[in-house]
Amino acid sequence: MNTEKRMKEDILKVLLTEEEIRGRVKELGEELRRRFAGRRPMFVGVLNGCFMFMADLVRATDLMGEMEFIGVSSYHNTTSSSGVVQITRDLQRDITGRDIIIVEDILDSGNTLAFLRQYLKTKGAASITIVTLLDKPSRRQKDIQADLSGFEVPDEFVVGYGLDYAQYYRNLPYIGVLKPEVYRA
Ligand code: IMP
Ligand code: MG
Numbered sequence: 001m002n003t004e005k006r007m008k009e010d011i012l013k014v015l016l017t018e019e020e021i022r023g024r025v026k027e028l029g030e031e032l033r034r035r036f037a038g039r040r041p042m043f044v045g046v047l048n049g050c051f052m053f054m055a056d057l058v059r060a061t062d063l064m065g066e067m068e069f070i071g072v073s074s075y076h077n078t079t080s081s082s083g084v085v086q087i088t089r090d091l092q093r094d095i096t097g098r099d100i101i102i103v104e105d106i107l108d109s110g111n112t113l114a115f116l117r118q119y120l121k122t123k124g125a126a127s128i129t130i131v132t133l134l135d136k137p138s139r140r141q142k143d144i145q146a147d148l149s150g151f152e153v154p155d156e157f158v159v160g161y162g163l164d165y166a167q168y169y170r171n172l173p174y175i176g177v178l179k180p181e182v183y184r185a
Contacts, residue, residue, distance in 0.1 A: 012177045013177050015156075016174060018174050022056070029058075030061075032060075033061045036065075039099055042066045043101045044095075044102050045103045047088075047089060050104060050105055057103060065101070066093075068095075091123070097126045098125055102117075102130045104132045106135070106158070107130075107140075107144070107145075109140060110140045114143075132150070134158065135151070138155045153175075159172060160172030161175050
């Protein structure tokens with residue numbers, strides 16, 4: 001492996017800058033604070049993509065919330081969904097009767113969130129609120145919408161701020177479009 005390689009060499013263009021993301025995440029946090037005032041929601045982050053967004057979002061809410069995570073996978077190092085969602089790490093706590101805020105990086109085909117919404121209902125959640133940083137509505141296969149979404153993005157494969165291609169690029173501080181030759185290689 002070429003250790004001199006820089007992530008940014010593989011980025012075609014920056015779609016959302018750090019400043020744009022910061023500003024919007026702050027707004028989403030303030031909106032959640034209003035909606036959940038006086039309640040103690042449980043944030044459920046969808047691993048691994050949520051980690052950066054979740055960290056910034058929960059700090060912007062100033063709510064008495066619990067932090068939980070669930071691991072799911074539906075991608076196998078390709079750029080489109082397989083449609084089959086697997087739990088790779090289950091919830092560690094009982095969610096019966098809880099107000100759940102799902103924190104997801106991107107809503108694409110909708111397979112992941114349609115599955116998760118059903119799963120959390122089955123586990124006894126009192127309410128489910130879906131917050132996604134990015135929304136790609138043009139690619140939807142399932143009847144599902146976010147309650148709150150940061151940005152609508154075009155039908156391009158994006159990486160950074162938690163989002164990966166083949167597990168890389170998650171630590172880019174902005175969201176960019178990957179050069180197509182990177183995933184064609
Ligand atoms: P869905 O099940 O097709 O809605 O996809 C949800 C998951 O696919 C997200 O949690 C992401 O991990 C991944 N995903 C979808 N689109 C992209 C993208 O453009 N870049 C990186 N990951 C993506
Ligand atoms: Mg992913």
